[in-house]
Each structure stands twice: as C-alpha cells, then as structure tokens.
Amino acid sequence: MTDSWAAFGADLHIEPVGSGLRSGLMHALREAVRTGRLTPGTRLPSSRTLAADLGIARNTVADAYAELVAEGWLTARQGSGTRVAQRAAAPGTASRSPRTRPVRRRPAHNLMPGSPDLSAFPRAEWIKAARRALVAAPDAAFGYDDPRGRIELRTALADYLARARGVYADPERIIVCSGFVHGLTLMGKVLRRHGARGTAVESYGLDIHWNLLAGEGLGTPCIPVDRLGARTGALEGMPGVGAVLLTPAHQFPTGVPLHPDRRAAAVDWARSSGGLILEDDYDGEFRYDRQPVGALQGLDPERVVYMGTASKSLAPGLRLAWMVLPEGLVAEVCEAKGGFDWMSAVPDQLTLAEFMRSGAYDRHVRAMRLRYRRRRDQLVGELAERAPDVRVSGIAAGLHAVVELPEGTEQSVVQAATWQGLALERLTRFRHPGADPVPDGLVVGYGTPSESGWAGALEALCRVLP
Structure with missing residues (x-):
C-alpha cells in the first residue's frame, strides 16, 4: 500500500x-x-x-x-x-493567451448543406448496440487487426449494401475507412501508382475533393452537369484520365440522378479505357418521390469503386465509411492504407455492425426518411406561397434542395440571410473552376436543423427570398 x-x-x-x-x-x-x-x-x-x-x-x-x-x-x-x-x-x-481565439458569432439558423439532423442521432439504440457488441467481442478484436476493418462490420455491410443499394459486396472486397475523404485519398494514391494523370469530376461538387486529388498529383478536368446528370459521354475525349468521380444516385449539389443512358456510357468508357468509376453514393438512402436508384457499381463491380459513409445516415462524427473494391485493387488499397492509417477505431466498427444486424439501422433510416420528406414538403409549400418567383429543384431525394433565384439576386439574398442570422450556401460556391458560369441559386440543407429549430430556419429563409 x-x-x-x-x-x-x-x-x-x-x-x-x-x-x-x-x-x-x-x-x-x-x-x-x-x-x-x-x-x-x-x-x-x-x-x-x-x-x-x-x-x-x-x-x-x-x-x-x-x-x-x-x-x-x-x-x-x-x-x-x-x-x-x-x-x-x-x-x-x-x-x-495561447487559448484566446476571435469570438465567431454562431448563426441563429443553419441551412448549410452536407449534414443530417444531429439531434436525431439514435443515442439509446447506439448505446444498446455498443454494449452488446463489446460484450460479445473477442479479446483479439482490440489488438492490431486487418487493415480492411473488422470482419463483423464488413459482413454486415455486405449484407446491407446488397439488399438496400444493389451493390455486389463480398466482405473480402470491403475496406472500412475514416470518412469519404480518407477513402478518396487512398484511391488517389493508387491511381497515381497506376500511372493515371487525372481524375475527371463533375462540374458541380466539393472543392475539398478536387484539391485532395490535385494534392496526389492528379488533374481534375470537369464534365458538364445538366438536368440528366453528368454528361459522361465527354469522358471519351479526355486523354490521360484514369478515373471519374461521380455522384450518380443524387448529384451534389444539383440533386439530379444520373440518367440510365449516361450510367451505361460511363461503364462503357471504363471498360474500353481500363479506367475506374469512383461512385460517391451521396444521400443514396434518402429518396421520396421515386423508386430507389440502385448503385452504379452493380453494372460492373470490376470497374466501379463503390464509396459509402455513415455521415448522412447517422452522423459525420462517427468517422465511418467504406469502399467496395474491384478484386484486383484490394491488396493495393490495403497497402496504401497501412502506410499512414492502419485501421479505424474498433469499438465503433463493432457497434455499427451490431446496429445493422439488429435492424436498428434500417429503422433509423426509415424514420429519418419520413422526417426529411416532411421538411422537404414544408419547404416546397412555403416557398410556393411566399416566394413564387423562385423555383425549387433536386428534391426527389437527399437532404438538400436547390432554390433557383432570379438573375442578379444571389448576392443580395445571401447578404440578407447574414443579417437575419441565417447560414446557407450559394450555388456558385460549388462550381468547378473549369466549368461554365452557373445560374443564381442557393443550396438549402433542410436536413441540418434540429426538430425544434426547423420552423424558425424555414421562416428566416422565406423572409430573405425575393
């Protein structure tokens, strides 16, 4: 003692x-x-x-x-x-003081795209799943493990993705990673090793993805996006491009699904050129007015890398994502992953596996689908009544809508939103530097507010629109 x-x-x-x-x-x-x-x-x-x-x-x-x-x-x-x-x-x-930082005023209302309703995270069910998973886990699960991720999660993902998204998903071909950006970084490294000089991207998208690929030494030429999605026929005229990054189920940010003919054109290009399609299944589980659009990967599992994440269905803070790879790429991606991030946190992997196996994941997704559809309907209805000069598009699925504004009004609307304490994003923010100018518009994330904050955020939006 x-x-x-x-x-x-x-x-x-x-x-x-x-x-x-x-x-x-x-x-x-x-x-x-x-x-x-x-x-x-x-x-x-x-x-x-x-x-x-x-x-x-x-x-x-x-x-x-x-x-x-x-x-x-x-x-x-x-x-x-x-x-x-x-x-x-x-x-x-x-x-x-080294801890002193400028005080940044938090907006009263948040309609920024890219986030689910974090207040809806299923805490009680998650805790139950965590308890069951940790009690059942073998001691070896907490040691250094397979860089692909825990077999429990890869098996649960294979079952779910095949059933819900039409993905050909063998657990041996799944790699768990820490978010979509992590997975894209790994693919960028592998593409460079294969001698690719560029990865084509959509003319609307996220600059963090373009910059990440550029940081791996890849060019990012863009292909136009219209009402039918990305014009994938343009890939044929892009020499040196070894891959294309697409959001086929629900294009970000325009919200349109990729037309079947253009899906087929993308796969034909990949087969004839030896290229890869990097499929970002953005918001794939949240659809409202149409039949679910299956994953593009189902058309050719050897030419498509399917990339999914729990960031929208559950919460981005979990840092859990997955890739379903062509068989010939598994070893290379594992090697790239082992070079700087061997494995993702085991307890959360085990919990998500149990959450999926128990049916809690399906129940949560269905409940959130109803919540987001109700908000979508309220958004469309309020704008039709109070701002008839604007048009809402991209609303058949996902967690955001595009509000198309009269020409020349985007800047004034965004300024008015700032004065109202309303955070939202302009459409031009997502235009690729090589793309043609885009029309005035807003990308409104109706999934972001909490239930208690949704009504106030919608009212603030209606007040600033022309």
Missing part, C-alpha cells in the same frame, strides 16, 4: 523554479494560470498527490495552495478540492 497514492488524483505538469520550493511552486502555478494553460475551474491535484509527484514535502504544497487561495488565484471548498479561480482578464492580456 506504500504506493497507493499513485492511483488517485489528476496529473499536473508543473516545474517549480527559483531558490525556494514553496515560492518556486507558487510562481509556476501563477504562470500556468496567467498564460491560460490552467483554465478557470480546473481542479488541481490534492496536496498529497502533487507533493508525491514532485518529490517534496506535503506541507510545502499545502502552504503554496493556501497562499494562492488568499491571493485569489485558487479557490478551495470542502468536497470540491482546490480549483483555479474565475478571474477577469487584465486589460491587454487576452491577446497574449
């Missing part, structure tokens, strides 16, 4: 300076508080624990604490321990 103190209390890195231990300890503590390293409310170790850590007498620490309490640097209450006191910042000191 001589070392029982080592199991209690919080760690505190502190280095007493000066000739006297007590004065040196007091100076070090003052500096830690003054610079912001110890923030107000931080609980300090007991005098016994800190004395043992520093190898000094307990009375020395107790005396130092008592004097700093008297000076107002610390507080001490029975049952609450010793804590850093709340202090008003001295004039001119805020800019010197």
Whole structure:
C-alpha cells in the first residue's frame, strides 16, 4: 500500500523554479494560470498527490495552495478540492493567451448543406448496440487487426449494401475507412501508382475533393452537369484520365440522378479505357418521390469503386465509411492504407455492425426518411406561397434542395440571410473552376436543423427570398 497514492488524483505538469520550493511552486502555478494553460475551474491535484509527484514535502504544497487561495488565484471548498479561480482578464492580456481565439458569432439558423439532423442521432439504440457488441467481442478484436476493418462490420455491410443499394459486396472486397475523404485519398494514391494523370469530376461538387486529388498529383478536368446528370459521354475525349468521380444516385449539389443512358456510357468508357468509376453514393438512402436508384457499381463491380459513409445516415462524427473494391485493387488499397492509417477505431466498427444486424439501422433510416420528406414538403409549400418567383429543384431525394433565384439576386439574398442570422450556401460556391458560369441559386440543407429549430430556419429563409 506504500504506493497507493499513485492511483488517485489528476496529473499536473508543473516545474517549480527559483531558490525556494514553496515560492518556486507558487510562481509556476501563477504562470500556468496567467498564460491560460490552467483554465478557470480546473481542479488541481490534492496536496498529497502533487507533493508525491514532485518529490517534496506535503506541507510545502499545502502552504503554496493556501497562499494562492488568499491571493485569489485558487479557490478551495470542502468536497470540491482546490480549483483555479474565475478571474477577469487584465486589460491587454487576452491577446497574449495561447487559448484566446476571435469570438465567431454562431448563426441563429443553419441551412448549410452536407449534414443530417444531429439531434436525431439514435443515442439509446447506439448505446444498446455498443454494449452488446463489446460484450460479445473477442479479446483479439482490440489488438492490431486487418487493415480492411473488422470482419463483423464488413459482413454486415455486405449484407446491407446488397439488399438496400444493389451493390455486389463480398466482405473480402470491403475496406472500412475514416470518412469519404480518407477513402478518396487512398484511391488517389493508387491511381497515381497506376500511372493515371487525372481524375475527371463533375462540374458541380466539393472543392475539398478536387484539391485532395490535385494534392496526389492528379488533374481534375470537369464534365458538364445538366438536368440528366453528368454528361459522361465527354469522358471519351479526355486523354490521360484514369478515373471519374461521380455522384450518380443524387448529384451534389444539383440533386439530379444520373440518367440510365449516361450510367451505361460511363461503364462503357471504363471498360474500353481500363479506367475506374469512383461512385460517391451521396444521400443514396434518402429518396421520396421515386423508386430507389440502385448503385452504379452493380453494372460492373470490376470497374466501379463503390464509396459509402455513415455521415448522412447517422452522423459525420462517427468517422465511418467504406469502399467496395474491384478484386484486383484490394491488396493495393490495403497497402496504401497501412502506410499512414492502419485501421479505424474498433469499438465503433463493432457497434455499427451490431446496429445493422439488429435492424436498428434500417429503422433509423426509415424514420429519418419520413422526417426529411416532411421538411422537404414544408419547404416546397412555403416557398410556393411566399416566394413564387423562385423555383425549387433536386428534391426527389437527399437532404438538400436547390432554390433557383432570379438573375442578379444571389448576392443580395445571401447578404440578407447574414443579417437575419441565417447560414446557407450559394450555388456558385460549388462550381468547378473549369466549368461554365452557373445560374443564381442557393443550396438549402433542410436536413441540418434540429426538430425544434426547423420552423424558425424555414421562416428566416422565406423572409430573405425575393
């Protein structure tokens, strides 16, 4: 029991300076508080624990604490321990604190695209799944494992994707990764190894994807997007392009599905050129007015890399995504993954596997599909009544809509939204640098607000539209 103190209390890195231990300890503590390293409310170790850590007498620490309490640097209450006191910042000191950051005002209403309703995350069901999964998991699951991911999750994904998305999904061909961007980074590395000079992208999309591919040394020429989706016939005239990144189920941000003829044209190009299609199954599970559009991968599993994620169906904070690969690419992608990120967190993989196997994932997706459809209908109805000069498109599926504005009004609408405390994104934000100019419009993420915040966000949007 001589070392029982080592199991209690919080760690505190502190280095007493000066000739006297007590004065040196007091100076070090003052500096830690003054610079912001110890923030107000931080609980300090007991005098016994800190004395043992520093190898000094307990009375020395107790005396130092008592004097700093008297000076107002610390507080001490029975049952609450010793804590850093709340202090008003001295004039001119805020800019010197390493923790000080400019205060950025959070908008009152958020209609930014790209996020689900985070308040709807199924916490109770997730906790139940986590408990069952962790109890059943073998000890070996928590060691260094297969870079493809846990077999439990890959098996659950194979079953779900085949049933719900029409994907040819063998667990041996699935790789779990930490988000879509992680998977795209891996594919960029593999494409460069294969000698590709470029990856074609859609003329509307996310610059983070274009910049990521460019960072891997790949050009990103764009193919036009119209009311039928990406004009994939343009791929035939792009020499050096080894792959194309498509959002066929629900193009981002226009919201149109890829026409069957253009799906076939993309697959024909991949077969004849030896290229790959990188299929981003964006919002594929959320459809409202049409039959579900199956994954493009089902047309040719050896020429399409299917890429999915839990970011929209559950939450982006889970950092769980997956790729279903052509058989010949599995080893190469595993090698690329092992080079800088061997495996994704096991507990969340096991939990998602159990969440899917139990049917909770299907129930959650169906419930959210109803919620988002109701919001979509309310959005369309309110805009038709209160802003008849605007047109809403891309609404058959997904978590966002495109609000097409009269020419020349986009800038004024966005400015008015800022004054109303409403966060939204303009359509021009998603135009590829090589694409033709796009019409004025907004990309409205109706999936983003919480249930309690949705009505206010919709009202704010209606107030700023022409």
